[in-house]
Amino acid sequence: MSPDIVLRAEGVGKRFGGFTALSGVELEVRAGERLGLIGPNGSGKSTFTNCLAGAFPSHDGGFTFKGEKLAGLKSHERARRGLARTFQLPRPFRGLTVLENIRVPLAYGGRDDATAERAMECLESVELAAKAHRMPKELTQVELRRLELARATALKPELLIADEAMAGLSHAEVDQILALLFRLNAGGTTIIMIEHVMRAVTEFSQRLAVLVAGRKVADGDPREVLSMPEVEEAYLGR
Amino acid sequence: MDPDLALLLNGIVSGLLLGGLYAAAAAGLSISFGMLDVVNIAHPAFMVLGALLVALLWGATGIDPLILSVLLTPAFWALGAAIYVVYHHFFERRGDEAIQGLAFFFGVMFIIEVGLVLAIGPEQHFADAAYAGITWRLGEIDLPLRMLVPALVAFAAIGGLALFLRRSFTGRAIAAVAQDREALRLLAIDPVRIKRLAFGISIAMAALAGGALVVVQPVDAWSGHVFIGRVFAVVIMGGLSSLGGCVLAALAFGVVENVTASFYGPSWSPAVAFGCLLLVLAIRPQGFFGRVA
Amino acid sequence: MSDTTIPAMPTLPAPRRTGHPAFWLASAAVALVSILALRGIGSEYAYFAATFILQYVVLATAWNILGGYAGYVNFGAAAFFAAGAYTTVAIGKALGLSLLPCIGFAALVGGVLGLGTGILTLRLRGAYFAIATLCLSVVLQTIVVNWDYVGGSRGAYVIRPREVPWPFESYSGYLCAVMVVLAAAAVAIARSIEKSRLGLGLAALRDDEAAAEAAGVPTLRLKLIATTISGAMMAVAGAPLPLLGSYVEPNSAFGLSYAVNAIAMPLIGGTGSWAGPLIGAVLLASLQQAATVTISSAANLMIVGVVLVVFVCAAPHGIIGLFRRQK
Numbered sequence: 001m002s003p004d005i006v007l008r009a010e011g012v013g014k015r016f017g018g019f020t021a022l023s024g025v026e027l028e029v030r031a032g033e034r035l036g037l038i039g040p041n042g043s044g045k046s047t048f049t050n051c052l053a054g055a056f057p058s059h060d061g062g063f064t065f066k067g068e069k070l071a072g073l074k075s076h077e078r079a080r081r082g083l084a085r086t087f088q089l090p091r092p093f094r095g096l097t098v099l100e101n102i103r104v105p106l107a108y109g110g111r112d113d114a115t116a117e118r119a120m121e122c123l124e125s126v127e128l129a130a131k132a133h134r135m136p137k138e139l140t141q142v143e144l145r146r147l148e149l150a151r152a153t154a155l156k157p158e159l160l161i162a163d164e165a166m167a168g169l170s171h172a173e174v175d176q177i178l179a180l181l182f183r184l185n186a187g188g189t190t191i192i193m194i195e196h197v198m199r200a201v202t203e204f205s206q207r208l209a210v211l212v213a214g215r216k217v218a219d220g221d222p223r224e225v226l227s228m229p230e231v232e233e234a235y236l237g238r
Numbered sequence: 239m240d241p242d243l244a245l246l247l248n249g250i251v252s253g254l255l256l257g258g259l260y261a262a263a264a265a266g267l268s269i270s271f272g273m274l275d276v277v278n279i280a281h282p283a284f285m286v287l288g289a290l291l292v293a294l295l296w297g298a299t300g301i302d303p304l305i306l307s308v309l310l311t312p313a314f315w316a317l318g319a320a321i322y323v324v325y326h327h328f329f330e331r332r333g334d335e336a337i338q339g340l341a342f343f344f345g346v347m348f349i350i351e352v353g354l355v356l357a358i359g360p361e362q363h364f365a366d367a368a369y370a371g372i373t374w375r376l377g378e379i380d381l382p383l384r385m386l387v388p389a390l391v392a393f394a395a396i397g398g399l400a401l402f403l404r405r406s407f408t409g410r411a412i413a414a415v416a417q418d419r420e421a422l423r424l425l426a427i428d429p430v431r432i433k434r435l436a437f438g439i440s441i442a443m444a445a446l447a448g449g450a451l452v453v454v455q456p457v458d459a460w461s462g463h464v465f466i467g468r469v470f471a472v473v474i475m476g477g478l479s480s481l482g483g484c485v486l487a488a489l490a491f492g493v494v495e496n497v498t499a500s501f502y503g504p505s506w507s508p509a510v511a512f513g514c515l516l517l518v519l520a521i522r523p524q525g526f527f528g529r530v531a
Numbered sequence: 532m533s534d535t536t537i538p539a540m541p542t543l544p545a546p547r548r549t550g551h552p553a554f555w556l557a558s559a560a561v562a563l564v565s566i567l568a569l570r571g572i573g574s575e576y577a578y579f580a581a582t583f584i585l586q587y588v589v590l591a592t593a594w595n596i597l598g599g600y601a602g603y604v605n606f607g608a609a610a611f612f613a614a615g616a617y618t619t620v621a622i623g624k625a626l627g628l629s630l631l632p633c634i635g636f637a638a639l640v641g642g643v644l645g646l647g648t649g650i651l652t653l654r655l656r657g658a659y660f661a662i663a664t665l666c667l668s669v670v671l672q673t674i675v676v677n678w679d680y681v682g683g684s685r686g687a688y689v690i691r692p693r694e695v696p697w698p699f700e701s702y703s704g705y706l707c708a709v710m711v712v713l714a715a716a717a718v719a720i721a722r723s724i725e726k727s728r729l730g731l732g733l734a735a736l737r738d739d740e741a742a743a744e745a746a747g748v749p750t751l752r753l754k755l756i757a758t759t760i761s762g763a764m765m766a767v768a769g770a771p772l773p774l775l776g777s778y779v780e781p782n783s784a785f786g787l788s789y790a791v792n793a794i795a796m797p798l799i800g801g802t803g804s805w806a807g808p809l810i811g812a813v814l815l816a817s818l819q820q821a822a823t824v825t826i827s828s829a830a831n832l833m834i835v836g837v838v839l840v841v842f843v844c845a846a847p848h849g850i851i852g853l854f855r856r857q858k
Binding site (some may be wrong): 053054055074075076077079080084085087091092093094095096100103104105107108109110151152154155 | 728731732734735737738739741742743744745746747748749750751803
């Protein structure tokens with residue numbers, strides 16, 4: 001494995017009952033890369049995320065992260081190794097304040113900088129410092145997405161999976177989140193962006209992988225990938 | 239016949255009859271807990287309420303207890319619908335179902351039971367049906383009508399309920415509440431109205447079960463407690479929303495309990511039965527007889 | 532880092548933090564004052580009533596560590612409570628030990644029982660967990676009923692020791708003082724957990740287990756820690772019971788009034804903080820103690836039921852929540 005490959009997926013497959021959600025997915029992600037992962041609804045993007053993050057096991061194949069096999073590691077163990085994810089629908093800890101939400105990954109991320117200052121820093125990075133002592137239900141949709149991102153980045157991850165972090169946001173709000181992700185990436189975090197907002201994906205991604213019906217059908221330069229007939233067909237013909 | 243074998247056969251048969259009673263008690267819960275996701279731990283208390291009302295009415299009128307329990311069902315339906323309205327208003331709508339909702343029904347259970355004690359006293363009540371003393375014999379196997387008739391009535395009611403859920407539009411809407419809320423919205427059905435109706439039905443089933451219970455055994459205000467674990471056990475083993483699974487689980491549960499009681503004494507039967515449930519929960523939480531979701 | 536980097540002041544000031552040692556000291560002081568005050572009153576009834584109320588403080592506080600902090604509703608509180616009571620009976624009979632070592636053993640038994648429950652119910656959430664704990668309660672009660680050594684269904688008499696430890700005048704006074712210390716310790720333990728990393732992790736998994744995992748929280752391990760601590764403390768609450776009434780029998784030790792109170796008290800007080808179960812227990816247990824004297828014991832439970840239903844409907848965050856909202 002070449003040293004700058006941070007994540008490798010080999011033959012990843014997942015079935016639910018008789019339904020094959022993922023099958024034989026191969027993927028390599030280089031350190032510091034910005035990868036877009038797209039595909040129509042139900043193509044297996046979320047399943048891929050969940051298998052990678054350890055929410056449930058994959059049936060076939062497996063992942064290698066920073067040279068270590070992930071098989072058998074629980075979600076929180078993967079998180080501590082620097083593999084962070086956000087959830088499609090923001091899932092804040094509703095009983096905790098915004099600041100406390102950030103203190104959770106700081107306290108449990110396996111690093112020793114779980115201070116209030118560090119938590120405020122994380123909130124500042126997503127411009128939520130002013131709302132540190134509010135409850136999540138007082139936040140707007142875009143603020144919840146930013147909180148979700150802050151909670152993931154508080155783990156100081158090497159790899160961040162941003163799962164539809166922009167769905168349902170306005171043009172300006174998409175730009176906010178994009179700017180945030182660019183900043184994170186500039187700081188050295190590898191990012192896999194799973195997204196339906198095509199403008200964001202094309203603007204952000206250096207490389208694009210396409211899932212259709214649980215299989216990877218394309219992987220490469222975004223412009224080339226998007227002009228491939230099978231990708232167009234999958235998107236237009238859905 | 240070998241006396242042990244006769245004991246075993248009798249244990250199995252009366253276990254099956256007891257299972258009929260459990261099925262009646264659990265069928266309502268299979269609707270509220272299994273389909274509507276309303277964790278009504280007060281369900282056995284409603285059953286006891288029904289049983290004691292039947293006993294009182296029987297004392298006053300002498301009408302057959304099972305017929306009385308059928309007559310009670312509309313009132314229980316209304317009671318159930320009213321309770322669902324409260325539950326929905328305070329918990330479901332707020333999204334606070336988990337702990338607060340559980341505690342709500344826990345409180346309701348206590349209010350019913352203690353209310354019964356305050357109103358009619360803590361002593362046992364019973365209602366004797368005309369056939370209560372008759373026992374049919376098949377070889378060495380006893381078939382007491384006191385057990386058989388309530389079990390048959392219970393199976394008839396559950397069968398009717400199953401038909402209603404499968405065939406009628408409203409019944410299918412109830413099943414859909416459990417599985418696919420989106421579909422309900424597309425059909426412009428108000429899920430709250432459907433759930434209110436269904437919860438009413440589940441409480442009406444509790445009244446029927448109460449009628450069956452009071453024929454089988456004397457009942458006091460606290461009789462529901464021993465049923466809490468049993469009915470939830472049956473519903474979970476039956477795979478939650480499946481009435482057929484519920485009946486099978488109830489029969490299995492009745493047999494296990496009864497055979498244990500015949501061979502090791504009645505004081506061990508709860509432990510065996512609940513031990514089974516603990517194992518089910520630990521190993522296969524989706525139940526034995528249910529479809530895998 | 533400096534304050535100048537914070538663009539806007541937070542709208543609410545961060546809550547002032549009392550350190551753990553300070554709180555433990557304060558608890559010890561309150562305990563000491565309570566013991567002295569009760570000694571000042573000196574009546575047997577005062578001792579009995581205080582012990583009765585305080586056992587509920589321990590029980591409710593213990594329940595809340597799992598139920599309130601981690602969001603796992605335990606319907607089997609009575610089983611743990613009775614496990615503690617019967618540990619005292621069994622150990623006292625077998626080894627002839629006095630109350631204090633029995634409490635230690637009760638903690639051990641309750642902890643093991645809690646851990647076992649946790650392991651058995653690892654995959655269960657919400658209602659399933661609650662029902663499993665109810666089953667556990669039934670299984671345990673059946674075992675005790677069939678266990679002749681501790682009296683089986685007939686129950687067991689426990690004779691209070693003749694000598695009363697110095698400086699107490701009566702055994703009731705001693706028992707009451709022990710209970711005061713247990714209650715103070717329970718509250719202090721609960722608060723320490725609440726304000727610690729463990730408390731933060733439990734709060735996270737209460738709100739969303741998958742999100743907590745994604746944030747690095749080892750939810751399984753934390754749940755096991757919570758079930759163990761909670762179980763141990765509930766058993767401790769029950770350990771003095773045999774000596775309080777000199778008689779235990781399964782139906783009262785496993786009685787539903789313990790199960791319902793263990794749930795009702797934290798919910799009425801407020802489950803989010805250590806003060807909730809304390810307030811709820813003092814309030815509800817006093818009310819019941821008064822009701823037992825004036826009305827019947829059935830009316831007693833009626834009160835608990837009605838208060839519980841009214842509170843969960845009208846004040847979902849308990850008494851604490853009522854005060855918090857009026858800021």
